[in-house]
Amino acid sequence: MKHAYLLASLLAALALPLKAESLDLAGLRADEVALWVGRVGSPDVLAEHRADVAVNPASTMKLVTSFAALETLGPAWRWHSDLLASAPIVGDTLQGDLVWLGRGDPLFDLPALDALLGELRLRGVTRISGRLVLDKGAFSGSGSADDFDADAERAFAVAPDTHLTHLKVAWLHYYNEGGAARVVLEPALSGVTLLSELSDGGDRGESRCGDVRRRVEIRQQGSQIRVSGSLPRVCDGASSFVNVLSADDYAAQAFAARWARLGGLGPAGFAVGRTPVDARRLARYSSPPLVQALAAINQYSNNTMARSLFLTLGAERPVSGDTIADARRVVGQVLAANSLDGQGLVLENGAGLSRRERVSARELGELLRAAARSPYAAEFIASLPVAGASGTLKQRLGQWGPRLRLKTGTLSGVRALAGYWLAPDGERLAIVAIINSSRASELQPNLDALLDGVLARYARIAAAS
CATH class of the missing domain: 3.40.710.10 (DD-peptidase/beta-lactamase superfamily)
Structure with missing residues (x-):
């Protein structure tokens, strides 16, 4: 007891x-x-x-x-990204502006953009004669994260946006086959200039590349990316990423690049605006839950x-x-x-x-x-x-x-x-x-x-x- x-x-x-x-x-x-x-x-x-x-x-x-x-x-619950237009479709041509209504889908990446554009192609549209108009009305602003200005272009500090696409990340893919070292930008953004100053690093008897960013130097100034250094052959197929452009420029240029990959023509530039009251939905992408x-x-x-x-x-x-x-x-x-x-x-x-x-x-x-x-x-x-x-x-x-x-x-x-x-x-x-x-x-x-x-x-x- x-x-x-x-x-x-x-x-x-x-x-x-x-x-x-x-x-x-x-x-x-x-x-x-x-x-x-x-x-x-x-x-x-x-x-x-x-x-x-x-x-x-x-x-x-x-x-x-x-x-x-x-x-x-x-x-x-899911986010929805819509393509809308008030202009008619004649044959395979949308005869006017195409509106992209973004709602801030945090998972919206390049495959999601491909799916959205693929639905537009299934509708029979091949050519967009007007502009791509970004309707950003879902958010009144992006909010603040004050005192992180020095980190503005780092991935963790990228601001949200109604049309943020792939976290506005562009991939640098490195190749060195047969001694020809080169780097390729994906997606191919027309507003970004990639300058390659890579040389062949040869076969150093290594089994793996590791972080390729330790092998090369990446310098970014505005929309220009310069990659230099000696790329070992073990780094063939390696990748790294950079944040480029504004959210709007990235979305518009990624749209144009992926549309072209699908065989599409246009759009004739882009703008920021609002969806016409008489617009109809042509395509929708729904996010994962x-x-x-x-x-x-x-x-x-x-x-x-x-x-x-x-x-x-x-x-x-x-x-x-x-x-x-x-x-x-x-x-x-x-x-x-x-x-x-x-x-x-x-x-x-x-x-x-x-x-x-x-x-x-x-x-x-x-x-x-x-x-x-x-x-x-x-x-x-x-x-x-x-x-x-x-x-x-x-x-x-x-x-x-x-x-x-x-x-x-x-x-x-x-x-x-x-x-x-x-x-x-x-x-x-x-x-x-x-x-x-x-x-x-x-x-x-x-x-x-x-x-x-x-x-x-x-x-x-x-x-x-």
Whole structure:
């Protein structure tokens, strides 16, 4: 009896939330980390530290946007890209302008563009005598990601757009067969000049090329790309990418290039405008379902796609005409409908690519609880990286295996983890751990160690019970 009493007392003590004085912070200073861990199936909080302090969550903010999107649009929702015209089709010729109505599909790539144009060709159109007109009315603007100007042309910082195509990425494909080194641009964009100064790097006895960008020099100035260096023959068939042109120029030039590949003629230039009221739809491309976009957003922390999804919330539920303001309103409505306190929430673009965005660890943790209880829990959880196996968590926390699924967050001054652990006893825990510190870049191992310690403690509790 005495033994049973002592065991019950021990378990009760262990079940109390870990506070700062009893929590092993794994070498982190108390003022640079916020932590919240709670059971999904009950109101119990297992660990908390500075849980009510509003912090910069970096890309764990994508969880807020993802949850709001599932609750508002549903997992099967799709974006639609349309080609419309008011001009007649005579023979195989559209005798006037063709309008491309874009709605910010974050998955819209070159194969999607090919499918859209292929439907137009199936209609019998071969020639477009007028212009290609981009109708950008779906978004009132692209929103902001201030203080990232130095990274503007890097893939993670590309702004969303109604007509963003293939993330405005152009591929450089490298060939060196028989000593003739060359590079080819795909898609072939008429507004981009590619200058190749490659020489034959010969056969160096290597088995693989690795990252070809370490073998050559790529210099980009405006719409001119210059590639130089010595290309080894082992790099035949290698590829790298660059971001080129504005979203509008890329979309229009990619349209013209892919249309020509299908044997099409025209269009006679392009413009930005609105769809005529008497226009009819000639072709439509429907994106994969929302759940597929969420996987791309959360597994690989795609900022551009997340920002586009955030804008889509405002575009699909317009009230003010300001897409960003409407998106914030939609998120607020979702939080309120789930009895979540969003007092500490500050949204700039919904992606975490922000110096302004804020949320407390408790608020994000309670959102994770709500998401795990929602009708779309399976879709939400499945979008997160698996520890040691996938996405941005592939090389981290592998000792916990597929039971641990976490969204990562990385910015200058920020390292974050948020998601779920399915314990061996069947209990699911919601976990949020966020570092805001000038030395954050050094502290990822400490963050992982902090999480490891909290999970190990719960595992001991579960085993003892």
